[in-house]
Amino acid sequence: MPQSHLSTIALQVTSTNHLKQFHAHLIRNALHRHSFWVPRLIAFCTRFHAPPPYARRVFDSAHQPSVFAFTNMLRYYYKWGSNQEVLSLFDEMRQCNLKPDPYAYPILIKAAGKSAVLFHSELIKRGHDCGMYIRNALVNAYGSYGPIEAARQVFDEMTDRSVRDWNSIIWGYWNLGDEGEAKRLFDLMLDKNVVTWTTMVTGYSKMNDLESARRYFDRMPEKTVVSWNAMLSGYAQNGFTEEALSLFRQMVSVGVSPNETTWVTVISSCSSHGDPGFIDSVVKILEERGISMNPFVKTALLDSYAKCGRLEMARKIFNELGACRNLVAWNSMISSHTRTGDLISARELFDQMLEKDVVTWNTMIAGYAQNGQSALAIELFKQMINERGVMPNEVTVVSVISACGHLGALELGYWVMEFITANGVKLSMSAYSSLIYMYSRCGSMDEAKMIFYEMEKQDVVSHNALITGLAAHGNGIEALKFLRKMKDEGIEPDRITYIGVLTACSHSGMLEEGKKVFESIEAPDIDHYACMVDLLGRVGKLDEAKRMIEEMPMRPHAGIYGSLLNASRIHKRLDLGEFAANKLFELEPENSGNYILLSNMYASAGKWKNVDRIRKLMKTRGLMTTTGWSWVEHDRKMHKFTVGDRSHEKSVKIYSKLAELNRKLQGLGYVADKSNVSRDVEDEEKEEMVGTHSEKLAVAFGLLVSEPGTVIRVVKNIRICLDCHTAIKMISKLEEREIIVRDNNRFHHFKDNVCSCNDYW
DNA sequence: TTAGGGTTAG
Known part of the structure; x- marks a missing residue:
């Protein structure tokens, strides 16, 4: 068959399936290894998003791949994202x-990204003419x-700058966030084209402006489908879903026909729209x-289904994608x-992946962190930085630092920050916030404030x-100070702010x-009401608190009665305590804390029969195991x-330290308080166990291993x-140590025989 | 065949 005839057939190839038929045709004619056809087949692979194994097979079938074949294969991998x-x-x-031809170098430079300078210096060294x-x-x-x-230097040294070069340098300044210079060059430019204008639209979108x-978009002398897509994705990526969808409708109504990129943006906007029917x-x-769906469209669809909770559809597309599955899928x-919350399945997929990018790691790390598996999140972060090739970014920092805060792992947090600083990872606004969270959850409010003031702009x-x-540390005065500060600076407080401030006042x-x-x-x-009930209760205005519950415009939830119960304990109001506890036993029958609080109230009032009754109730409800x-x-x-733990390798030393402390405390007049109904042990063991509560073991261990004065x-x-x-x-007085205990939600700051917090069982 | 638009983590 003559070459010209084959070329005519080749022109008719419009999809991967066509391509495969055409490839088979070449094989039948023993032309598939031909130096003319191999590069062309690879170019088709690039154009129709054929999967990598297929493209590689085409490439490998060449007896001796030509420079042309190599260049096309380089381009294929670049376009595929590898x-x-x-x-x-x-x-x-x-x-x-x-030797790479002039067409290969641009691809290599692009793929090298940060390391582009290597190719640049190689070109200079070889005296290669930079076309x-x-x-x-x-x-x-x-x-x-x-x-x-x-x-800028390369740009300035050029004597024959093309529109492309101008567009590239403008894009460079946008990338840096330098709006001023981008705009200056734009205004300076004489022959702007549609790409120049589109760059401005994208640049402002990137700056969330x-x-x-939109102003630049509306002023464009002409628009292509890419310009529309740029504006669409600007809206979509900044969360303006409605605007994106309405612009899409406008686009269609003026007769611009959407391409695959348009559909990708529209589909992803659908999933943030919240309407699963969309x-x-x-x-x-x-x-x-x-419309033919390329892997981008299919992946966007997969993600949308997953976000709407239709996992079976997502899985179906994932399977259909086969070899076309990319990292994003x-x-x-x-x-x-x-x-x-299905961490097991997530981890299975994660482990199956041969190539992972920073998003893969971040997804899994955040998955652990957000599902209460902080230790696993940090474990995975360690693995991430040990495996070369993937550098954590500001998103990683947020999850890992929050996990450290959750655990109260300050040393680990310092270590993470050291790594981040040494590797030049920039901190995002939310990374700063999670740092503040971490330091305050680790009991270090000074450092939390330091980070707060280090921020360029606080939100x-x-x-x-x-x-x-500050609320968890019981510092109401400072919390109020920061509320005033944010109002003065025009930052609108939200519901979380008020919960914090009210809690701080209450504490x-x-x-x-x-x-x-x-x-x-x-x-x-309702949560603000809960804070008020807590505040009224703590200062002893229990009847006023109860009145507030009765008069509030919504149905009280467990938090409301929990506050009342706690206040009843502080002020020894058994009647109200019983009232609140009974409500709680209905609202959250599984929460053993409520039973213990009531039972402890009975115990300190000497009502031992009631103590027994509550304990029996807990037993029948199976709540004694936690x-x-x-x-x-x-x-x-x-x-x-x-409690009573002897599994630690330093157990012997810990117990002798504890015994020594107990002796000294008794000498100072300490008597063990046994009114607390320990949930872990039976009565007969109780007396012995009180001395080995977990926090005492932890403190004894801390005293053994830490430097004096820390x-x-x-x-x-x-x-x-x-x-x-x-x-x-x-102990804080005896050992001259500052001891900070963080329990549920509060900090107990022990120093010199003082602690300002009286929330205990 | 070197410039502008695409899906994923927070």
Whole structure:
């Protein structure tokens, strides 16, 4: 068959399936290894998104791949997104003693990204003439990955700047966030084209300035489908879903026909729209119009289904994608599982992946962190940085630092920050906020404040993180100070802010101030009421608190009665305590804390029959099995203890330290408080066990391993009991140590036989 | 065949 005839057939190839038929045709004619056809077949693979194994087979079928074949294969991998493959194919090319042609260098420079300078210096060293393609690729690479000065230098040294070069340097400045220089160059430019205008639209979108983006969009002398897509994705990525969808409708009505990129944006907007029916209507349109779906469209569809909770549809598309599954499809599948809390399935997919990117790691790490598996989140982070190739980014920082905060792992947090700083990972606004959260959850409010002031600009989230921390530390005065500060600076407080401030007032007994804050809230919700009940109760105005519950405009939830019960305990109001507890036994029958609080109230009133009754109730409801634990960090590891625990390797030393402390305390007049109904032990064992409560073991261990004069930080999963509270208070004086215990939601700061917090069992 | 638009983590 003559070559010209084959070329005519080749022109008719419009999809991967056609391509495969045509390929088979060539094989039958023994032409598939031909130096003319191999590069062309690879170009088809690039155009129709054929999967990598197929493209590689085509490439490998060449007897001796030509420079042309190599270049096309490099381009294929680049377009597919496998920069790593581009670079390793380049190595293969060198091993074949082939020199890259002028077309290969731009691809290599783009794929190298940050390392573009390596190719640049190689070109200079060889005295290679940097043609216009290469110069443009350099401006682009330096503009995208920095340093921008290098881009500018290449740009300035040119004597024949093309529109492309101008567009690239403008894009470089947008990438850096330098709106001024981008705009200056734009205004300076004489022959702007549609790409120049589109760059401005994208640039402003990147800066979250949608109004300016739209202004440029509306002023464009001409628009292509890419311009529309740029504006659409600007809206979509900034969360303006409605605007995106309405612009899409406008686009269709003026007769611009959407391409695959348009559909990708529209589909992803559907999933943030929240209406699960939306996606079906888009699919219907796609089917009616017979639109071919490339892997991007299919992946966007997969993600949308997953986000709407239709996992079976997502899985179906994932399977259909087969070899076309890219990283994004995998990542999306993983997050669809972590979203529903199915960490096992998520981890299975994660482990199956041969190639992972930073999003893959972040998805899994965040999955652990958000599902209460902080230790696993940190474990995976360690694995991530040990495996070369993937550098954590600001998103990773948020999850890992929050996990450290959750655990109270301060040393680990320092270590993470050291790594982040050493590797030049930039901190995002939310990373700063999670740092504030971490320091305050680790009991270090000074450092939390330091980070807060280090921020260029604080937002509502960072204020909330700080205020919530201050609340947990019982610092109402400062919490109010920061509320005023944010109002003065025009930052609108939200519901979280008010919960924090009210809690802080409550923990400091600031009734009048709290009332004023409460009255200033435009539409207080149930949690704000709960804070007020707590505040009134703590200062002893229990009847007023009960009245508030009766008169509030919504149905009280467990938090409301929980506050009342706690206040009844503090002020020894058995009647109200019984009332609140009975409500709680109905609302949350599984929460053993309520039973213990009531039972302890009976115990301190000497009503032992009632104590027995509650304990029996707990037993019949199967609530005696949960154990409390405490942990303390040493050498970036968490050392965990339960009551009477002897499993720690330093157990012998810990127990003798504890015995020594007990002797000294008794000498100072300490008597063990046994009124607390320990949930872990039977009566006969109780007397012995009180001395070995988990927080005491943790403190003893802390004293053994830490430097004199340093703070000992203990984290407990449930409330500290009165006995431990008394004992640790005395230990702080005896050993001249600052001891911080974080239980449920509060900090007990023990120093010199003092602790201002009286929330205990 | 070197410039602008696409899906995923928070």
